[in-house]
Amino acid sequence: MIHNQWYALLESKQIPRHRPVGVTRMGEKMVFWRDMQGKAACAVDLCPHRGAALSAGKVQGDCVECPFHGFQFDVRGRCTFIPAIGRTAEVPQAFRVRSYPVMEKHGLVYMWWGEPRAEYPPLPEFDFMTDSRYVFATIRDRWKTHYSRAIENQLDVVHLPFVHANTIGSGNKTLVNGPRYRITDQPGGMDLLEFWFDNKVDQGQKPRKPAEMPPTDDHPLIQFRFPNTWHNWLGDTFHLFITFAPVDDENCILYIRMYHTVRLPVARQIFELLGNIGNFYIERQDRRVVVTQQPLRTELRMGEKLITGDAPIIEYRRQRHKLIQGDGRNREEG
Numbered sequence: 034m035i036h037n038q039w040y041a042l043l044e045s046k047q048i049p050r051h052r053p054v055g056v057t058r059m060g061e062k063m064v065f066w067r068d069m070q071g072k073a074a075c076a077v078d079l080c081p082h083r084g085a086a087l088s089a090g091k092v093q094g095d096c097v098e099c100p101f102h103g104f105q106f107d108v109r110g111r112c113t114f115i116p117a118i119g120r121t122a123e124v125p126q127a128f129r130v131r132s133y134p135v136m137e138k139h140g141l142v143y144m145w146w147g148e149p150r151a152e153y154p155p156l157p158e159f160d161f162m163t164d165s166r167y168v169f170a171t172i173r174d175r176w177k178t179h180y181s182r183a184i185e186n187q188l189d190v191v192h193l194p195f196v197h198a199n200t201i202g203s204g205n206k207t208l209v210n211g212p213r214y215r216i217t218d219q220p221g222g223m224d225l226l227e228f229w230f231d232n233k234v235d236q237g238q239k240p241r242k243p244a245e246m247p248p249t250d251d252h253p254l255i256q257f258r259f260p261n262t263w264h265n266w267l268g269d270t271f272h273l274f275i276t277f278a279p280v281d282d283e284n285c286i287l288y289i290r291m292y293h294t295v296r297l298p299v300a301r302q303i304f305e306l307l308g309n310i311g312n313f314y315i316e317r318q319d320r321r322v323v324v325t326q327q328p329l330r331t332e333l334r335m336g337e338k339l340i341t342g343d344a345p346i347i348e349y350r351r352q353r354h355k356l357i358q359g360d361g362r363n364r365e366e367g
């Protein structure tokens with residue numbers, strides 16, 4: 034994983050108000066819970082006393098309480114109470130769990146994966162997410178591959194007429210012009226990759242290279258914001274959003290969300306039901322193929338023979354490599 038980034042890892046509704054919940058993310062078992070104000074907290078799901086899972090315990094006030102001997106830990110991971118030594122005893126500093134800063138926005142839980150800081154960079158988000166006209170519906174699915182493969186699939190314009198021949202890739206547009214792309218470094222490292230694509234039916238013409246594509250003022254069709262969120266612009270009133278939550282080196286979970294403006298209750302229900310069915314069908318077309326790719330994790334230099342149409346994937350790999358190299362801690366990781 035790339036260090037020192039905010040990762041959107043799960044939905045807010047997955048963390049109930051009065052009960053801790055255990056999930057695996059970023060290759061670690063983690064416990065999430067809410068303090069008395071409802072603010073989400075996250076720590077490693079391993080009691081420093083004798084190794085029980087904190088997620089099997091309870092929420093007590095602002096703390097999570099271990100199910101085994103009742104030790105309590107606050108949102109910073111400090112142990113605040115050891116019942117066996119009594120309420121008046123001071124708890125030694127060594128009794129702590131590693132905790133992670135957490136922020137919630139857009140109904141998503143973002144976790145800071147990196148060094149603690151006095152001030153954190155802004156959350157990675159897209160403009161439309163803060164537009165109050167929109168409502169959204171989300172589905173999720175687990176893919177048995179590294180999250181980099183799942184991301185690259187969403188940046189892949191070459192696969193459309195093959196994987197999605199009867200859905201979004203219909204029309205046999207196998208010839209890939211460009212694609213045009215743009216990459217923007219952001220303060221804090223939440224870099225933005227944007228691209229436009231223009232696939233055509235092959236009538237013997239030569240495809241244009243990315244540098245030969247005419248300039249455009251159109252909205253980019255695809256945006257990807259590091260480390261793990263993606264947006265497909267489908268018009269002024271319809272957007273697809275995905276966050277790719279890393280579970281471990283061999284698994285990830287996709288949260289696939291459509292943002293739209295159909296707000297009337299019954300119409301919204303029908304629209305979201307049909308939309309979710311469609312999205313599920315399409316992502317399963319992808320999943321079927323992507324989970325067969327080897328190796329599971331991608332690298333900048335990995336011996337694949339890429340073509341011009343793979344430009345967004347190459348840019349993703351370059352930028353990810355740069356972000357990983359930019360932090361000495363990341364050098365051995367992906």
Ligand code: FES
Nearest residue numbers: 080082083099102
């Ligand atoms: S193992 Fe958690 S309190 Fe003992």
Ligand SMILES: [Fe+2]
Nearest residue numbers: 186196197319
């Ligand atoms: Fe696809």
